[in-house]
Amino acid sequence: MSLATQYQDLSSSYVTEILTHLIQAPSVTPCDAGTITFMSEQLAALGFTIEQFEMQGVKNLIASYHFSEGPTFAFSGHVDVVPANNKGWIVPPFSAQIIDGVIYGRGAADMKGGVAAMLAATKALLQHREKLQGSFYWLLTSDEEGEAEFGSKLIAERLVENDIELDACLVGEPTSHQVVGDTVKNGRRGAISGRIHVKGKAGHVAYPEHTVNAAHVAGQLVSQLALLPWWKDEVGSQTTLQVTGITVPSIVDNLVPAECEITFNIRYSHAYKSQEVVQYIQESLAKSGTELEICWERPCESFYTGAKQENCFLTLVEQAIQETTGQYPSLSTAGGTSDGRFFATGKTQVIECGVKNDSIHQVNEHLSLSDLHVIEKIYLSVLKRFFIKVENF
Known part of the structure; x- marks a missing residue:
């Protein structure tokens, strides 16, 4: 297969189409620019029950799919981005143009790429819905890059109010350095x-x-x-x-x-x-x-997810990355804060795993389409291990 053909295949894939739509929405905090409704529509079409709520101009989404009795898992993410103007960009920052297999745009890496990959992995997982056990949640906000007062913090409070306790939560923040999957955050200072x-x-x-x-x-x-x-x-x-x-x-x-x-x-x-x-x-x-x-x-607040003797989500994620990339990730708690802190409890194990973070918040923020597909495969492996092979979780 020629490089041009490979680029064409990646450019026309479902995950790339989703990411293109998300980048083209100028969702600068706390504005979601329609992305919460868009994601709600995509998840509803897959069979998720949708709950949207808004507070102080921040839109939030809780989507749920109950398969059967079993463990509870959530994807957590944000659709908001930091500001960007045209100065210094090789393409307009909300155009989502693809050049030589790389998509450019504000939020491509932080973290609309992660959101798109999570959706693609979710869609692929649900092709096996008859084999799935447990409950699956999506938790999205438009208030992560700002003060974070009316986003994931309120989502976590609403889960508690409804007696929903997660066993595991994967946050799609960009955590990788040299290659996708080389680093995950198992906590934050x-x-x-x-x-x-x-x-x-x-x-x-x-x-x-x-x-x-x-x-x-x-x-x-x-x-x-x-x-x-x-x-x-x-x-x-x-x-x-x-x-x-x-x-x-x-x-x-x-x-x-x-x-x-x-x-x-x-x-x-x-x-x-x-x-x-x-x-x-x-x-x-x-x-x-x-x-x-x-x-x-x-x-x-700080949080930390260590290894456990049983039902270890950290091990599950490590195995999913090794299966996909052939390498185990490094563990880190460095960097700034994240919304993972709102969901981490004595029971809920929180891991952050995502694409490379070398261009986030910068001019010409970008994400290679090949990296986008790698993280999609990692997410799908995590989902399969969690929901299909429950006895090994």
């Missing part, structure tokens, strides 16, 4: 931002003995924060604290400042929870004896 308001005493710079320089105090606190030990860190999940700003209001060159603000962000190991981090920081800063106020913002 948590994140929280802090804002410290330092109070001093103003006065003339020529008489510092009569002042308390809030900027000097802030500098000491920054050093203290940077040197804090994080003794619960585990290998591969290190806590990092980065100061993101030191601000003095109304700067005057002959006035000692009475106020200074420090902003910082902590990405913390899955060995911690946000309340532990908050308590640790506050107790450490209290020892300075400085008058200050601390405000905490945007907490995102």
Whole structure:
């Protein structure tokens, strides 16, 4: 088969058609640009029961298919993307043009490619519906790239309200590096931002003995924060604290400042929870004896899915990748946060697995069609192992 023929076959496939439609919808957070309704229609045609709900302009989808008694699985994903304009793009960012077997467009990798592949795998799985056991859910939102207050967080709450507890959840975020399937996320570090308001005493710079320089105090606190030990860190999940700003209001060159603000962000190991981090920081800063106020913002909890003796979803995903690519994936908890944190519980095992992430949020974001088909095959293998071979799960 010639390369041109191969490109043509990939370009005309079902998964590529779905991805093209999704990219061409300019669904910049929190706008879904019709993609939630589109996905609802596709899943309804496959026999899923559809529930859509909207909150604060965010559209969400819960689709379900009950085969029989058995384990419960969900695909989780988002249809929203970060903004893009034409500057620097070789094609318009919402045109979904294919060049030499690569589709270009905002969201191609993060994560409309994953959503399209999950749909194609779902369609293929349902050709064997008479052999399937358990319950299958789709959980989609248009509020992942934004504040994430009215998306997957509310979907997870609605599942709890309806007494639905997932055994496993696969999030289609782009996790791969060199080749598709080489890395999966079996957890994520948590994140929280802090804002410290330092109070001093103003006065003339020529008489510092009569002042308390809030900027000097802030500098000491920054050093203290940077040197804090994080003794619960585990290998591969290190806590990092980065100061993101030191601000003095109304700067005057002959006035000692009475106020200074420090902003910082902590990405913390899955060995911690946000309340532990908050308590640790506050107790450490209290020892300075400085008058200050601390405000905490945007907490995102950590989560971790380890290996289990029985019903191990991590092992299932690893085996699906090995079956498809011939290689086992590396495990990682690095990077930013994801919606997986909303679904991870003591029972629900959450794994993130998706295409390469080297172009996400960038100009000329893209995804090769061959990679798109590989992740589709991985997803189908996961589904078959979960729903058909229940005794091996």
